[in-house]
Amino acid sequence: MDKLVLTGGARLEGTIVSSGSKNGTLAIMAGALLGKGETVLHNVPAIGDVRTMMDMLRALGVKCEEYPKGIVRIDATEIDVTEAPYELVKRMRASFCVLGPVLARKGYAKVAMPGGCDIGARPIDFHVKGIQALGAYVNIDHGFVEAECERLCGTEVYLNFPSAGATQHIMSTACLADGMTVIHNAATEPEVTQLTDFLTAMGARIEGAGTNTVRIEGVKELRGANYEVPADRMEAGTFAVAAVITRGDVRIEEVQYDDIEPFTLKLREVGAIVDFADNCMRVRCNARPMATDIMTMPHPGFPTDLQQPFAALLATAQGTSVVTENVYERRFRYVNELIRMGADIKQDGRTAVINGVVKLTGVQAVASDLRAGAALVCAALGAEGKSEISGIEHLQRGYENMVEKLKALGAQVSAVPDEQEKETVFV
Ligand code: UD1
Numbered sequence: 089m090d091k092l093v094l095t096g097g098a099r100l101e102g103t104i105v106s107s108g109s110k111n112g113t114l115a116i117m118a119g120a121l122l123g124k125g126e127t128v129l130h131n132v133p134a135i136g137d138v139r140t141m142m143d144m145l146r147a148l149g150v151k152c153e154e155y156p157k158g159i160v161r162i163d164a165t166e167i168d169v170t171e172a173p174y175e176l177v178k179r180m181r182a183s184f185c186v187l188g189p190v191l192a193r194k195g196y197a198k199v200a201m202p203g204g205c206d207i208g209a210r211p212i213d214f215h216v217k218g219i220q221a222l223g224a225y226v227n228i229d230h231g232f233v234e235a236e237c238e239r240l241c242g243t244e245v246y247l248n249f250p251s252a253g254a255t256q257h258i259m260s261t262a263c264l265a266d267g268m269t270v271i272h273n274a275a276t277e278p279e280v281t282q283l284t285d286f287l288t289a290m291g292a293r294i295e296g297a298g299t300n301t302v303r304i305e306g307v308k309e310l311r312g313a314n315y316e317v318p319a320d321r322m323e324a325g326t327f328a329v330a331a332v333i334t335r336g337d338v339r340i341e342e343v344q345y346d347d348i349e350p351f352t353l354k355l356r357e358v359g360a361i362v363d364f365a366d367n368c369m370r371v372r373c374n375a376r377p378m379a380t381d382i383m384t385m386p387h388p389g390f391p392t393d394l395q396q397p398f399a400a401l402l403a404t405a406q407g408t409s410v411v412t413e414n415v416y417e418r419r420f421r422y423v424n425e426l427i428r429m430g431a432d433i434k435q436d437g438r439t440a441v442i443n444g445v446v447k448l449t450g451v452q453a454v455a456s457d458l459r460a461g462a463a464l465v466c467a468a469l470g471a472e473g474k475s476e477i478s479g480i481e482h483l484q485r486g487y488e489n490m491v492e493k494l495k496a497l498g499a500q501v502s503a504v505p506d507e508q509e510k511e512t513v514f515v
Contacts, residue, residue, distance in 0.1 A: 091478040092491065095500040096450055096471035100336035102497045106324050106343055107133040107488040108158060108317035112282035114182035115256040116315065117141045119283055120162040121150065121189035122263055123290045125312035127162040132317055134158065136485040137180050144176045144183045148190065163312065167193055174200035174231065180485070181210060184233075185253060188219055188261030191235045198234045210416075218245045218258035222265050242267030242306055250275040250300065250386045256283050263292040265306040274302045277387040278347040282318055289313035321347045323487060324369060325394040326462045328352075329401050330494070332360045332373040333470035338497060343369040350390050354382055354398065358405060379407030379444055384415050396422050396463035403431040404470055405444035413438045422460035425453040429467055429475075447472050455479035458486045465490070469499055478506055 108131035118141070120127040132138055132154075142160070145152040149168025153161045170190055177183050181202040190197035201212065216233065220226050221244070224237040242265050245258055255275040260283065262269035274280070276298050284297035290313045293305040319342045331338035332355065345352070345364045352362050352369075358377040363370045379402060384392040392415035402409040403426050413419045423435045428451045432443040450473035455461030461483040468475035480503065483490055494501045 090480055090503040091476050091506040092465065092480050093502050093504055094450070094465065094468040094475045094477065096469055096473060096475065098334065098469070098498050098500050100331050100334045100338050100469070100494075100497040100499060103339040103341060104327060104493045104496060105341045106319035107131075107135075109133075109279060109282065109320040110135060110137055110322070110486050111182070111252070112279040113138055113317050114141050114180075115185065115279055115283045116286045116317065117145065117160070117162065118182070118185040118189055119256075119260045119287055119290075120312070121145070121148070121164045121167065121186060122192060122260060122287070123310040123312045124165045125163070127164070127290075127312040128314045129160045129162070130158060130314070130316040132158045132160045133320065133488040135488050136481070137182065140176060140180045141183055144172060144186060147173055147176060148186065170194050170196050170198060172197075172199040177202050182253065184212060184215070185257040185260070187215070187233060187235060188257050191219065191224055191237060192240055192261050192264035195238065196236050198232050201228070201231050201233060214247050214249070214251050214254035215257050218254060218271075219261060221245050222258070222261060222269065240265035240306070242269045242304075244270045244272065246272040247274065249273075252277045252279060252386075255280050255302065259283070259294065259297075259302055259304055260287065262304040262306060263287055263294070263310060267306055269304045269306070271302040271304075272300070274300055275386055276300060278318070278321065278344070286313060286315045289315055318347070319343050321351070322391070322393045322459075324348055325351045325391070326397050326466065326487070327493070328355060328360075328362070328369065328371040329394075329397040329466045330469050331371040332358065332377055333401050333404065333466050335373050335375070336497070337372045338370070340369045340371070342367055345369075350388050351394050351398075354380060354390060358401065376446075377401055377405040379405045379409040379442070381410040381412075383412040386415070392416055392419060393459050395419060396459040397466045399440065399442060400426060400463040400467040400470075402442045403433065403444060403467065404446070404448060405442075407444055409442045409444070411440040411442060419459070421456040422463040425451075425464055426467055428453065429471055431467075449473055450475035452476045452478075455482045458482045462487070469494070
């Protein structure tokens with residue numbers, strides 16, 4: 089496995105183009121299982137999680153091919169296999185969301201209970217409750233969820249928390265149910281709207297996506313569709329943090345303002361200048377950032393996925409910031425690594441108090457999950473001296489060509505084989 093070697097201090101400057109949204113793509117690929125005929129997706133990010141989802145579709149006997157320039161063709165006319173292997177679901181939680189579409193098409197589905205980034209308890213009770221409400225008999229046994237039905241029937245579902253994954257999963261499944269389904273307290277994340285646009289292109293009837301009440305009128309059949317995946321707001325946010333932490337000037341193209349607004353407003357609070365024109369986000373900062381408090385919440389609150397890189401920025405801000413994580417309790421696993429870089433952070437439960445220091449210093453550090461890795465990369469870019477970050481397989485799950493993009497902006501970074509790990513393996 090590679091590690092990243094970064095030398096901090098270079099001011100990031102220049103333009104990059106956003107990749108397609110990771111979370112949007114994963115939900116859409118699972119949704120593609122609902123359609124007969126070919127689906128062609130454009131602007132699909134070349135990342136590990138998408139490859140895992142492709143492996144999942146193929147494991148279900150569905151045709152799925154990757155072409156250059158972010159094109160993926162999926163033909164789910166035939167779904168030959170109704171059991172999703174543990175090997176794939178343990179790698180990525182989003183792959184669990186094939187359960188409902190396979191059930192809706194075949195009347196039966198068996199999917200291993202999910203794994204994914206270790207960022208806190210990640211139950212599937214909302215998903216199961218929704219699928220049961222649609223009329224399926226669900227049995228959970230030996231680490232698998234097995235669902236069976238004659239027909240799915242429209243229903244009302246109330247989510248205790250506006251879960252993005254459960255909203256997407258229940259919404260997709262309900263597209264092929266008889267009658268109307270209403271999801272109350274639905275998630276309003278942009279990726280829910282992206283999935284809705286795709287399902288609508290397939291022939292689905294959905295109203296209210298992007299609000300807390302989503303109505304789905306079931307149809308008999310869906311067809312394949314063409315769809316261009318919008319930009320990844322988390323990637324854009326990560327590069328925006330990197331720009332500020334290096335006092336740089338970075339343009340990120342193809343960003344939708346509305347999708348990233350809550351983050352943008354916080355970035356301005358720390359003193360960054362953020363401009364939008366023609367879907368291009370320009371982020372500049374030429375002074376030490378100021379402290380601010382952030383509190384993660386479902387959209388349109390501050391996104392939990394950007395809490396970690398943003399905290400790296402606050403670690404060097406002037407003053408004291410309080411970070412409250414309301415979505416995943418274990419999303420502070422980067423804190424000890426930042427402290428080793430010289431940060432002054434006190435974390436207890438869901439809260440971290442960050443007293444900004446003037447400079448962080450480069451260290452050897454381990455990325456414990458995807459966004460923790462993003463936090464360490466941002467911190468290392470702004471730090472004095474060299475950092476070596478291992479565990480970058482997490483970053484490769486979610487960031488397309490991160491090293492190349494950072495290099496294009498002037499960062500001193502390279503991916504090198506982790507000799508340490510090799511020794512451990514061969515001794
Ligand atoms: C998605 C994103 C992830 C992001 C998260 C929150 C993908 C692939 N991943 O994950 O990057 O951090 O949204 O914005 O899209 N919950 C339950 N029961 C359930 C489902 C969720 O209690 O059945 C809870 C979770 O424990 C968590 C909260 O709901 O506290 C939000 O989770 P959810 O929105 O479902 O996250 P994911 O869809 O898994």
